[in-house]
Amino acid sequence: MRYAVIGTGAVGGYYGGLLARHGLDVHFLLHSDYIHVKKSGLVVESKDGDFVLPQVQAYSRPEDMPPCDVVIVALKTTQNAQLAAILPHVVKEKGIVVVLQNGLGLESDIARIVPHATILGGLCFLCSNKIGPGHIKHIDHGTIVLGEYAQEYRPCGITDNLELLSREFEQAGVLVKLSDNLGEARWRKLVWNVPFNGLSVVLDATTAQIMGCPATRSLARDIMIEVVTGANKCGYSVEEQYADDMLLRTEKMAVYKTSMKLDFERGMPLEIEKMYWRPVAEAESAGYVMTAVRTLALQLEYWDGRCAIES
């Protein structure tokens, strides 16, 4: 099987790096790091053992890549408009696209671009940063929850494609959990991402600071419960207890800067559309207004610079 990695950053560089180290045929699409990686390869510092791939198959243009059986999408969702120009070149006629991004509605967007592909969605429980060109630092965790997409996010069970990908990833050292309900898995991930990504930017805070203040800890929980309620209104089954479990787990976490906070500090666009507005819109279609989530999203729009620069 031939692999492509679209977006070789903290996520794509880490997982793609593991697959390549395992000897799989992996083709990396890069943008700003292309020249560096073409010349010097990839470096992955990992708590599970550092490794270097001195030579990788690197590309700067999707037209130059061979058609691949498995295409891993690991761009920031703010760049997803590029996928329409990338995927048709890279995904084989009956290929598999694995979407390793956060938010909602990613697979349905991609299904419109490559309607004949199988589309899997993956939720990465990964602490990883890109700390330099072609240089990934894997801090902790790494499990992927993988589910298959069917039209309108109908649950479609544990498919052969899921089993196949799971085996490939696990052989390369990636823990995979399979989900028979991708939509629900995506909403569950949002239960943590929505409060902690947003609040970390708006409050200029680490997770420890958010949790250390009774007011913002309580606000984080309020927002989690709103997302849980949104999920349930949309027909998924997520318990309030799940929010409290996540809260407890966050309390025990080391001081952690969310990915949105890192993006913000680097002056990169924030993933507001897929992580906030899509869930808000889906919940509203189901008759539920997520007011606190909406409040946070509007504040994020301000910090995202689209506004702050104007005035």
Add this chain to the structure above:
Amino acid sequence: MRYAVIGTGAVGGYYGGLLARHGLDVHFLLHSDYIHVKKSGLVVESKDGDFVLPQVQAYSRPEDMPPCDVVIVALKTTQNAQLAAILPHVVKEKGIVVVLQNGLGLESDIARIVPHATILGGLCFLCSNKIGPGHIKHIDHGTIVLGEYAQEYRPCGITDNLELLSREFEQAGVLVKLSDNLGEARWRKLVWNVPFNGLSVVLDATTAQIMGCPATRSLARDIMIEVVTGANKCGYSVEEQYADDMLLRTEKMAVYKTSMKLDFERGMPLEIEKMYWRPVAEAESAGYVMTAVRTLALQLEYWDGRCAIES
């Protein structure tokens, strides 16, 4: 009539200064500025004409003040716990207390301290800053909306005391509008104060920046509508149009830093309790959850330093 001003800052210094300039017998309670004002008096720079009061009756201890007919409370509400030790010394047996503060439940608190006094509430539509010890800069406006307090904020009409105070203030050059419904007047003031004070701190923004960004302009309106709805649930009559009128007026305002933003920049405690939690609690008693207001209040608690310092 003998006047006392409790809190000689942007509000108390300005209105008290006007009364004293008009020749009224005004006694000023001061804290940090006492020695300066005792020695050098009060300076008011005003768009309506600067004036200096080289000598004012200044006090640092309420015990030293004479009993007064009219006591103007112009402290920050974060200092209201001091009123129990101040007012019994300063308010005559049948005196009048005029509460020139923002928020809810201020008069009912004071009624417990001086049960025999008449209590009036005043909403100041005033742009004024204290720019140095005993030095007030009056930027714009100055109208006071004045209403009388009756138990549980029952509307009690335009009373003789309101007429009396209105005449006294107007002779000194202060525009006064009388309200027959103090509770409603206080809620109306919150329609502007809640969004713009809170957002200016959380977003580190002027009113022009909040209004200049479509996202935060829309958020300000959402919050205004929540406050309007809260007021109506509590039995007052405030129209949505009132929010839109205020929004339009804010758009036409000069770049303006809210009082909460100024407090924040000076490291002073924020008026969250009276301006946010009381309205949230009153609305909740009436069965309405103001989620966006609550979200903003919890964020303000974080910035208020009670939390930010801990972690």
